[in-house]
Amino acid sequence: MNYENLLISIEEKIATVTINRPTKLNALNKATIEDLHKAIKILGKNDDVRVIILTGSGEKAFVAGADISEFANYTVVEGAQLAAQGQELLFDFIQDLKKPVIAAVNGFALGGGLELAMACHFRIASDNAKMGLPEVTLGVIPGYGGTQRLPQLVGKGRAMEMIMTAAMISAQEAQQYGLVNHVVSQSELIDFTTAIAKKIIKNAPFAISKAIKAINANYTDGKNGFDVEIKSFGKCFGTQDFKEGTTAFLEKRKAEFTGK
Known part of the structure; x- marks a missing residue:
């Protein structure tokens, strides 16, 4: 199946899903969220796939955030619906998938991008990665599970600071916080993540x-x-x-x- 904003490859029971909107730094829009849901749902039912790796195209960004132009004029009701639908369709869906989903974070993972990475079962980052939840600079809060998953991963105090200051942290800080499991060079990222996936597929x-x-x-x-x-x-x-x-x-x- 072809997708407008995704590239998918399957090799040795490992599916790699690449968000492919390089001119937008792979920002999440409604179409991309829907494509991701469809693709991961299909891969989840594919007996030839045991592990899914999720990453972004290019060298600058995993996902640099949500596509703000889509919701800049939303009402209160529309804003709540946006969060509810996104969480159900993609973020909770990935979290509860029966197959492991690993985020290979290459570059910026901001806002909805970091929320997407946190919905995955664990994360590996390139050494140039930057992560943060800058939503309060736009007058909103994280709406795709960020206020819940970030404190689960890094603790309440650090989550409060990250969200309220809207500050970005480095890959090395993310590893110290427990937000990512490993940090490697960008050139090694996919191979390193694939090596972990191969360890997983040996098991039941x-x-x-x-x-x-x-x-x-x-x-x-x-x-x-x-x-x-x-x-x-x-x-x-x-x-x-x-x-x-x-x-x-x-x-x-x-x-x-x-x-x-």
């Missing part, structure tokens, strides 16, 4: 999906993460992958997982 897909669900439950109001873990742990025992994994361990060989 069903178990990976249940791990994502259990971890997310700890950050979801009204859910008991321990209960979700217990139930998910039990469900793993009914899979072919569990039988294969335990048998392979006892036979001292590498397991061949199918996701069933």
Whole structure:
């Protein structure tokens, strides 16, 4: 399937989704959000894909923010709808996807771009990356989950400071804060991220999906993460992958997982 603002490649069970609006620094507009939803939904159902890497085109930006021209004249109701629809369609959708989504942050990740990276299951940054939530300089607040996910990742105090000052932080600071897992040179970014993805695809897909669900439950109001873990742990025992994994361990060989 062809997309106006995305480039997609699949190799060795790893799908790379590249946001391709270089003249706009890959800014998120409505069409791009819809394309991302469609593409990730299809990849999520593709048995030939085990991990998704999300990145931006060019060397300047992952996603430099939202396309402000689309909502500059919105009303109160329209603004709330914009946030609600975006969160449901893309940001929460990525967070809850059963397959791992890794953000390879190449350059600026600002506003909606940082919110998109935070919705991914974890983040790897190039050493020239800059991250921030500058929405208060426009008279609004982050609306795609930024006020919730940033404090979960970096702590309440740092999140308060970042959001209220609208300051950008470097990739190195982001790593110190726990916002990104690794920092590498831009030339190494995709290869480094792919190497981690290859480690993931060696493991049982069903178990990976249940791990994502259990971890997310700890950050979801009204859910008991321990209960979700217990139930998910039990469900793993009914899979072919569990039988294969335990048998392979006892036979001292590498397991061949199918996701069933």
